[in-house]
Amino acid sequence: MEDHKIVQRNLALQREWYGEPLGDRVRRLVVAFDISQAYLADVLGISAPMLSQVMSGRRAKIGNPAVLARLIMLERKILTPGVASGDRPSMQQALEDVRESRPTVDRDALPVHDGRPDVAAVQALRRVARPEDLTQAAETVRDRHPWLAELLRRAAFPQV
Structure with a gap:
């Protein structure tokens, strides 16, 4: 596959995986913080050549x-x-602060879902409330807001 097609494929994959090409995201950071691309690479913990390759779609x-x-x-x-x-x-x-950070990446730190808003809401509810509180809230709103009660019940009882 020639270089141009590889770059176009990689940029399309970046749009799918990251919401937009990484070059656009990185350029916004460089402008917002008024820093060089090499300095940003250092802060992120990646080599400058690697960041350049990701930005260009290589x-x-x-x-x-x-x-x-x-x-x-x-x-x-x-x-x-x-x-x-x-x-x-x-x-x-x-x-x-970011340079010195040692982020842990696990299922809660970077949640993955299928893009449906209800799935994201269920995940968020599970992070902030205990199952018994979610169940009680579901009972409280059951008659006036049945759809919300169902969402709260789903958050309270994760599928095994």
Whole structure:
């Protein structure tokens, strides 16, 4: 397969796996934090050449889940007041926090679901409430909101 077709295939895979090409996501971080691509690679814990290959589509994915977790952490930090306002010390602290992080990647840290909103809601409910509380809430709303009661019951009793 020629290079152009490989790149196009990899960019399509990135859209499917990550929601958009990784180059777009990385460029937003470089601009938001006003840093070089090489510095960002260091913060993420990936080599600069590897980040370049992922950005250009010569590679389809980020192989290390912790690197992806750090990328997501940085994307979230863009929304914090200090970073959003362009405060240099806040931006540097956010970058250092992410660089020093040792994210654990497990089924709860990066939940995977089929994209249905009800599945995501069930997963979120399981993370924040005990099964008995979910069951009690389901009973409380059963008559007025049967669809919500069913969602709460599904969260309370995971399929084995």
